[in-house]
Amino acid sequence: MRHTRLTRRSTLAAAATLAMPSIARAQAAPIKLGLIHPVTGALAGAGGRCRLGGQLAIADINAAGGIKSMGGAKIEALLGDAQGRPEIATQLVDQMAEAGAAGFTGCFASNLGLAATQAAAKYGIPFAIDSGIADAITTRGLKNTFRFFPNNTTATTDAMAALDAINKKAGSPAKTAVIVHEDSEFGTNSVKLQAAKLPLIGIEVKALLPHATPTRDFTNIVLRIKAEKPDIVLISNYENEYVLLARTLVQQRVELMSTYSISGGGFNLKFAKEAPQVAENMIDFNHWHNPKDPRATAFRKRVEDSGQFYSWELPFGYFAVKLLADAWERAGSADKEKAIAALNASTFSDHFMPYGPTKFTDGQNSGAHPVALQIQQGDMHVIWPDSFADVAAVFPRPKA
Amino acid sequence: MAEIYAAALINGLLIGGVYALVALGLTLIYGVLHIVNFAHGSLLMVAMFAAWLMAEKAGVHPYAALPVVALAMFALGWLLYRYVIGRVSRGEDRAILLATLGVAVVLDNVFLTLFGGDTRQIESDLTFAVIEAGPLLLSVPKVIAFAVSLLLAGALWAFMALTDTGRAIRAVAKEPEGARLMGIRPERIFALAYGIGIGCLGAAGCLLLPSFFVSPHVGNVFVLVAFTIVVLGGMGSFPGAVVGGLLIGVTESLGGLWLGESLGPIGISLVFIAVLLFRPTGLFGAAR
Numbered sequence: 001m002r003h004t005r006l007t008r009r010s011t012l013a014a015a016a017t018l019a020m021p022s023i024a025r026a027q028a029a030p031i032k033l034g035l036i037h038p039v040t041g042a043l044a045g046a047g048g049r050c051r052l053g054g055q056l057a058i059a060d061i062n063a064a065g066g067i068k069s070m071g072g073a074k075i076e077a078l079l080g081d082a083q084g085r086p087e088i089a090t091q092l093v094d095q096m097a098e099a100g101a102a103g104f105t106g107c108f109a110s111n112l113g114l115a116a117t118q119a120a121a122k123y124g125i126p127f128a129i130d131s132g133i134a135d136a137i138t139t140r141g142l143k144n145t146f147r148f149f150p151n152n153t154t155a156t157t158d159a160m161a162a163l164d165a166i167n168k169k170a171g172s173p174a175k176t177a178v179i180v181h182e183d184s185e186f187g188t189n190s191v192k193l194q195a196a197k198l199p200l201i202g203i204e205v206k207a208l209l210p211h212a213t214p215t216r217d218f219t220n221i222v223l224r225i226k227a228e229k230p231d232i233v234l235i236s237n238y239e240n241e242y243v244l245l246a247r248t249l250v251q252q253r254v255e256l257m258s259t260y261s262i263s264g265g266g267f268n269l270k271f272a273k274e275a276p277q278v279a280e281n282m283i284d285f286n287h288w289h290n291p292k293d294p295r296a297t298a299f300r301k302r303v304e305d306s307g308q309f310y311s312w313e314l315p316f317g318y319f320a321v322k323l324l325a326d327a328w329e330r331a332g333s334a335d336k337e338k339a340i341a342a343l344n345a346s347t348f349s350d351h352f353m354p355y356g357p358t359k360f361t362d363g364q365n366s367g368a369h370p371v372a373l374q375i376q377q378g379d380m381h382v383i384w385p386d387s388f389a390d391v392a393a394v395f396p397r398p399k400a
Numbered sequence: 401m402a403e404i405y406a407a408a409l410i411n412g413l414l415i416g417g418v419y420a421l422v423a424l425g426l427t428l429i430y431g432v433l434h435i436v437n438f439a440h441g442s443l444l445m446v447a448m449f450a451a452w453l454m455a456e457k458a459g460v461h462p463y464a465a466l467p468v469v470a471l472a473m474f475a476l477g478w479l480l481y482r483y484v485i486g487r488v489s490r491g492e493d494r495a496i497l498l499a500t501l502g503v504a505v506v507l508d509n510v511f512l513t514l515f516g517g518d519t520r521q522i523e524s525d526l527t528f529a530v531i532e533a534g535p536l537l538l539s540v541p542k543v544i545a546f547a548v549s550l551l552l553a554g555a556l557w558a559f560m561a562l563t564d565t566g567r568a569i570r571a572v573a574k575e576p577e578g579a580r581l582m583g584i585r586p587e588r589i590f591a592l593a594y595g596i597g598i599g600c601l602g603a604a605g606c607l608l609l610p611s612f613f614v615s616p617h618v619g620n621v622f623v624l625v626a627f628t629i630v631v632l633g634g635m636g637s638f639p640g641a642v643v644g645g646l647l648i649g650v651t652e653s654l655g656g657l658w659l660g661e662s663l664g665p666i667g668i669s670l671v672f673i674a675v676l677l678f679r680p681t682g683l684f685g686a687a688r
């Protein structure tokens with residue numbers, strides 16, 4: 001009997017021991033979220049900031065009690081370095097899916113996002129794009145892919161509308177432009193759209209000046225610009241060439257009403273700080289937070305206080321994660337089909353981007369728009385649209 | 401239009417001076433010692449970051465930092481050869497090539513980890529200083545880089561031609577066994593010459609920074625053109641590096657003007673092929 005009693009006790013104890021952790025596991029089973037970004041290689045800086053934004057969101061969500069409808073389930077990050085190579089992004093998706101990822105965010109660059117979303121679609125796992133502007137990311141009919149942020153068509157259309165509005169507000173002084181662009185797919189495609197649309201807003205394109213990447217010296221190009229005497233210069237190139245061109249324009253004393261870039265490669269707060277004379281009053285059409293929202297100011301301060309350089313990639317990484325978390329919260333589950341249904345029905349508005357509540361059409365948030373930015377007094381300011389502008393545009397800029 | 405051509409010509413000469421600066425160290429390492437130094441671009445990047453850090457953190461202008469950075473880069477080059485490249489390669493050319501490639505990969509990734517992939521720059525009063533030559537505005541930092549590259553080329557030529565160490569370097573490069581029999585220790589000479597070549601990059605980094613930018617990938621922008629200049633000018637020839645640099649600078653500048661900045665760089669390849677067709681040893685290379 002004793003033996004039986006002991007056996008029963010042992011069995012109960014063992015059952016309790018086994019059961020308790022499994023109950024505990026069920027209550028707090030973490031939701032695995034794959035964060036795929038290029039954190040080494042040429043895109044490491046911006047890719048790393050997207051990842052950091054995502055990590056901050058995960059920390060915030062977990063600190064606030066996790067996904068409450070799932071018993072406070074915490075989010076666990078699976079970090080992947082895509083190294084700027086689409087095939088590695090695809091491999092990471094496979095590995096993370098194997099490890100139980102319930103969702104993905106990424107991938108900073110469009111080519112990585114195109115590859116990774118397609119790979120995730122095989123598993124039907126929801127993918128929230130952070131940065132990656134190519135229209136094709138959400139136009140290929142992938143049911144798992146959602147972009148909270150603007151696509152290329154919106155960015156280019158809005159950019160011309162913004163330039164038109166800024167020019168008209170100043171009495172339409174800008175009538176001519178020269179476009180400087182890098183000669184690969186990015187610059188060439190952008191310039192085609194710009195050259196077609198500028199005449200429609202009353203600006204004549206006097207010259208298109210392509211250049212290779214890398215270009216080590218911009219003096220010749222700037223001399224050509226000087227000879228054309230345009231009112232504005234439109235710039236479509238990458239970071240290194242952007243800063244060299246901007247500096248040479250000042251050095252060669254080119255009188256312009258302004259420069260105007262769309263997603264200008266080098267237009268950021270570091271540029272404003274390191275090259276204050278060059279950067280002052282340059283205009284870029286790009287992503288940014290809503291400067292009138294105090295949560296945005298607090299978020300920027302939090303990033304800068306931690307010694308990091310603040311850029312739009314941080315809120316992008318942050319809200320890609322928040323968007324997914326919101327879907328899990330409403331679905332009450334990390335089941336991929338339920339999460340995708342919740343994303344499709346999303347009206348996510350707990351953010352400080354200049355977008356309003358989300359409304360997804362084929363995975364693209366139709367309310368997402370970039371803004372016109374200008375560096376004034378060494379800081380970044382929104383100058384268009386008026387509803388989000390925190391300062392008035394300096395246009396035309398004062399003559400030197 | 402004539403003004404634009406004149407400006408392009410002068411600007412080509414100035415940018416050629418900058419190219420020559422980068423090529424000077426390489427002509428010693430690649431041209432004299434025949435080390436295919438894949439780490440050249442990465443070490444230029446290290447020098448530029450050193451100059452940038454001194455400017456950003458300590459407020460020292462890159463021109464003032466030049467002696468310190470050049471000496472530090474000499475020491476780094478010497479140590480690298482003595483304890484990494486020389487030991488790994490054991491004198492085998494193929495192994496040296498791989499060792500320098502390894503050094504480049506390590507340096508690029510260490511700096512990427514430390515500084516991220518962003519572009520950095522400095523701005524000082526000199527950044528926008530120009531010399532007005534009629535309608536032309538000549539960038540002062542480029543004029544300074546041009547002048548220093550000529551001086552440095554002269555100094556290196558004199559060092560190699562007139563000093564015992566210079567003769568020892570040439571002797572080791574030409575006939576290592578013979579040099580050893582004459583009491584020269586080739587390993588020490590190789591490390592010294594490699595250090596001097598990298599020291600030149602220290603100077604180049606400080607002279608480039610005021611008119612350029614720095615990022616962990618900046619070396620790639622210059623390294624291919626530097627190899628072209630060394631072969632074009634004649635392996636191991638310092639005057640050749642300067643003339644080759646100027647020729648490449650002018651070709652690139654005028655090519656950009658005539659053919660557009662996209663197609664312009666093919667001018668460099670055309671000049672390179674033409675020179676090697678008619679002078680296979682390069683412009684100033686000794687006949688074999």
